[in-house]
Amino acid sequence: MIKVYTDGGCRGNPGPGAWAYLIVTNLGRTHQSGFELQTTNNIMELKAVLKALEYLKQSGAKDPIEIFTDSQYVMRGMTEWLPRWKERHWFTASGEPVKNRELWEGLSSLQIVLRPKWIWVRGHKGHPENEFCDTLVNEEMNKFLIKK
Numbered sequence: 128m129i130k131v132y133t134d135g136g137c138r139g140n141p142g143p144g145a146w147a148y149l150i151v152t153n154l155g156r157t158h159q160s161g162f163e164l165q166t167t168n169n170i171m172e173l174k175a176v177l178k179a180l181e182y183l184k185q186s187g188a189k190d191p192i193e194i195f196t197d198s199q200y201v202m203r204g205m206t207e208w209l210p211r212w213k214e215r216h217w218f219t220a221s222g223e224p225v226k227n228r229e230l231w232e233g234l235s236s237l238q239i240v241l242r243p244k245w246i247w248v249r250g251h252k253g254h255p256e257n258e259f260c261d262t263l264v265n266e267e268m269n270k271f272l273i274k275k
Contacts, residue, residue: 128153131179131194131243133201134250134260135171138268144171145267147260148179152190157182160263162271172198173230175260180237192243197250197257206245209235 130151137144144167147160159178163171176194183192196202209231212218217225225231248254251261 129183129188129190129192130256131176131183131192132256132260133172133175133179133194133196133198134257134264135168135173135175135198136261136264136268137166137168137171138272141165141167143268143271144168145264146171146175146178147263147267148175148182149256149260149263150179150182151256158259158263160267162267164271169198169200170227170230171264172196172201173204173227173234176201177230177233177237180234180241180243183241184237188241192241193246194243195246195248195254195257197248197254199247202245202247204231205234205238209238 132149135144135146143164145160145162147158149156149158159182161178176196212225212231217228219225248257250257
């Protein structure tokens, strides 16, 4: 079993933001994080999952994957909204274009190949791996603020 923990955040929305993931396998742990100068919280939450799944695809992951996210936006998007967006040619029920479409399309493609199970966790409630990702996100943003 491969367990993936993700988080994203932003200081101001929009504003400087960061994403992070932690992948736990029977062989060990790996993590990565990144920073963007001008972004949104939702984009960072999506990028965290996208980057983790890209890593797993490139590494040839074959074991079942569980993704733990504290983002209802990501969770509901992947498990509820995505099929309807596709049916409506990337428009919401209200007729608006889906925001962050390119990220959703990337996640959709990776989901078809990797078939992860999606699990929501409450953020900032002491979940160790989620807290680790949150720390990575804040460290990335702090690097930017210290340089300023």
